[in-house]
Amino acid sequence: SAVISQKPSRDICQRGTSLTIQCQVDSQVTMMFWYRQQPGQSLTLIATANQGSEATYESGFVIDKFPISRPNLTFSTLTVSNMSPEDSSIYLCTQRVWGQTEAFFGQGTRLTVV
């Protein structure tokens, strides 16, 4: 499995501000995904990060709120924009290697909005 690094591991942010989360993998994976885990809840897929093109968002998530970039095969960012306390969650990046379906997670970013 690829090694996935996320930064920052945690942050406390003021409402109305934005935070960009970085995800770096150590192999040239083909698919990268971003998930959110709200307190006490399971994981919800936010979007698929597509290399060199716009991300594919799931229902209920929009680009203006969660802009995503993927400039190359091993790096992606997720920005949480104009944050409110409801955005307090763990944000997780995951990857899938070419020809495989198994997905592995990074350590996540624990975001608290105050």
Add this chain to the structure above:
Amino acid sequence: QKEVEQNSGPLSVPEGAIASLNCTYSDRGSQSFFWYRQYSGKSPELIMSIYSNGDKEDGRFTAQLNKASQYVSLLIRDSQPSDSATYLCAVIRGGGADGLTFGKGTHLIIQP
């Protein structure tokens, strides 16, 4: 109907016994099924994947898949206190290009 359903628990099992975790899914086109273990405050850890009907064993873990009944289960033999965690069932819908759809997870407690 939720796409992936699990009993949230808690499921309490004595140490040394078999823990049985269950999951149903709604998309008949799903082809790939996974069990993740998540300790409190940690990210999910993949413990089993299964793609074909029947059983798949890995150490103390056995995953079972029944596509006709749209049912996936995880058995943990000789349960240990360190197995206490939330177990998440996840599927890849349809053709496989999608991300994972997760159930809400089952909180498992192994009682010493």
